Amino acid sequence: MKKTLPQFALLTLSLAVLTACGTAPSAGPEAAMAAPAASKTAAAAPKLIVFLVVDGLPMRQVLSYRDQLQPDGFKRFLERGAWFANAHYGHGHTVTAAGHATMLTGAYPERTGIISNEWRDAKSFEQVYNTGDTAYQYIEHRTEPLAGTSPRNLRAETVGDVLRSVQPESKVIAVSGKDRGAILPAGHKGTAYMYMSEDGQFASSTYYMPSHPQWVKAFNAAKPADAFFGKTWAPLLPEAAYARSVPDSQPWQSNAGNGNKLPAVLGAKMDGPGPRFYGNILPSPYGDELTLAFARAAIEGEQLGADAKTDILSVSLSSHDYVNHAFGPESRLSHDHFLHLDRYLQGFFKYLDEKVGAGNYVAVLTADHGFADTPAWAKSQGRDAELLNPALLQATVNEGLVKKFGEGRWVVGFSAAGVLFDHKQIAARGLQPAEVYAEAKRLMLQVNGVLAVFTPDQLLSRDESTPYLKAMRKAWHPEVSAPVQFVIKPNWLFSSRPGGSSHGTPHAYDTHVPILAWGPQWVGRGEVTQAVEVVDIAPSLAQMLHVKAPAQAQGKPLPWPQAVK
Structure with missing residues (x-):
């Protein structure tokens, strides 16, 4: 079961909703399965690798709503980038921490030691949290028992660890609504920032530094999360556009937090921003907006991608997972959340093009796991689901x-x-x-x-x-x-909790996730139908950076389409 931890954060200096223009019809992807071209292997490393994770996004959702996407959000990958139609996790317990540990180490839990979000010691039976480490605390924030504060339990190195071993000037920054979504991709030598639901700020831990840099202090001092108090999450499209999704207010959909019906007002029936409001930001589109805003602040504050030493920015967007847990991936709420995310990505890419330069960075997007439909919905459709x-x-x-x-x-x-x-x-x-x-x-x-x-x-x-x-x-x-x-x-869930949905199995709906990339001179362009696994990402990025693959990596470089010069 998922654990909601007190690490979720706020927005950056500008909190403008990252919207873009109207929907364009989807063009057919170019099919290509060529091996990596020699010129691509020899290409100079990009100035910045932007590693994006959408927590709890099954590949079927990316393709199901393709006709409703903005011109330059997910479509940047699907129409002008490289994407893998048959990408899966190879391990069977598909949960957030295990997935985030696998992505940039290229290793399965059998090597990373991150077998789940939490587990029990086989001898003492005591609870263990994947990124828990009582030797460290959150900076300027309360640290609850079992809170995630360091990568101590991660038994493998990441691409960022390898990069910083040979090029210490490179920066590796990881940001997420969840501690595990930041700490595990950051590895042992990067820096992680996570959202704090107690006050809507982002914070790091004393594992990384004794106090925050000035840019983080400025971001938090602006209290950007407060701008979402009273904001309405309303459907982006007319009602008819959601006919392919399950309507709101189903009995199996959670009615806690912001409710289970759109439009929903954040902070409704509250006197003002407080811990309950800050926690409710996450299961809404605005949790992702906040995280991307902090990511922009990190690019500015750390000057990522500003010189010839390649930097890595990992951004794990947590909100889709919370939405799918509460309402199921078949729901209109999940459908609409995905469309909001598409617009946020379009705005983020526009910012990266202007700030870093369109020819200077590579963006890679994946997910930590997929999702089952809610058993109640699946059962209503004639499936064996309990x-x-x-x-x-x-x-x-x-x-x-x-x-x-x-x-x-x-x-x-x-x-x-x-x-x-x-x-x-x-x-x-x-x-x-x-x-x-x-x-x-x-x-x-x-x-x-x-x-x-x-x-x-x-x-x-x-x-x-x-x-x-x-x-x-x-x-x-x-x-x-x-x-x-x-x-x-x-279609079954191992749970006693009625309502909502989950994941964690070796079934295809949990293992089939997107691997999407953009940066034509490095990754090429087109659809690849060849079967690949998420463990293939780490050796692919290592090859792009001209460093060795992480020591525990079990994957192999992805079969990118032909590079575009």
């Missing part, structure tokens, strides 16, 4: 293990996509763990909603043919993960 209650599954397995091995709490709980066992009890009964794992697997497979279960012997094997095993192996770190891993049925 909730698998974790407490019920645990009780069922424990009951069966008691019958087999005697009284005791054999299953302690769940950690990421795995099952935790009381190994002290197993040893005290003189049992081998493998015996208990095998029986637990048998019992779990009898529960409706469980599709596959894998024991450590299977996860450590070289079996490449058993369905889902390879994906779950890549999601399993033997020192971090629970011993037994499982997969739920398609």
Whole structure:
């Protein structure tokens, strides 16, 4: 399950909504699958790499609304850039932290150690947060237990780490509405800034610096988030344009926060800006607007892309994930949020063209995971879709293990996509763990909603043919993960919470994400239908920067279309 953390931030100096002009009809993409051209490999590195992440954006949404896109938002990638129609995550537990750790390391969770957003220590059963580190605190902000403050748990280097090792003058800045969305792409040698929902500011942690630079202080002092108090999130298009989406106010859509119907007024029934209002900015288009505004402030304040030493700016836009969790990707609210995001990107690209120069930077966009449709909606469409209650599954397995091995709490709980066992009890009964794992697997497979279960012997094997095993192996770190891993049925959610939707499986709706790029002299132009994976991004960027790929990288350079000179 997703954890909402107190790290979300505000807008920069100018808070103008990044809008652009009318919709243009979509032209057919150019198909190309050529290997990288020699001239592209030899091209000088760009001055700036802009790495964009849209949290929780399945590729199907990018293409479903293509006819309603602005001329120079997502269409910049689809019509004048390179894009991969068949890009997937290779690991099976598809969640925010695991995805953000994979993107710029080029490594699966089996190597990064970031197996989920949070997990439990397999021996002590204590909670672990992916970027938690009590040795550091947020600068000038309250630091809650388990808050994300450093990349200590990330066991792999990023492209930015490699770049700064050979070229320390290069800057690597990461910005996000979530701590994990900033800290993990920033790696060990970059700098991360995240949104603080207590006051609408962006903050870093003492892992990176003792105090904020002046440009951050100026941004926060302007209180740009306050400008959204009383602002209305209204549909961008006429009602008929949303006929392909599920209408608002469905019983399975969350009615908390800003409500589940457009138009919605931010701060409605509140006296003024406060923590609840600042938190409600995130599940609206304005969370992304704030994040991009801070990204512009970072470009100005750090002079990114201003000299010959390549810089990296990672911007993880968190709002789409919150919207999809609350309302489902099939909803009109998600549809409209995507269209807002398209306009924001158009404005951001215009700014980059003017500030950095259109021929001086590369933009790459991906997502940390896809999304399932809400089970209630899927069920109404005739699909087998339900909730698998974790407490019920645990009780069922424990009951069966008691019958087999005697009284005791054999299953302690769940950690990421795995099952935790009381190994002290197993040893005290003189049992081998493998015996208990095998029986637990048998019992779990009898529960409706469980599709596959894998024991450590299977996860450590070289079996490449058993369905889902390879994906779950890549999601399993033997020192971090629970011993037994499982997969739920398609369209089901492992949750007891009614309403909304989620992700976290090896099914295509969760693994199929965009990989879009623009920077014609480096990435070429056209659609690529060849299957690729998100782990391929890091070695591709390393090649572009003329540095070695990150040490733990498991991907290979992307098959860019022919470079455009």
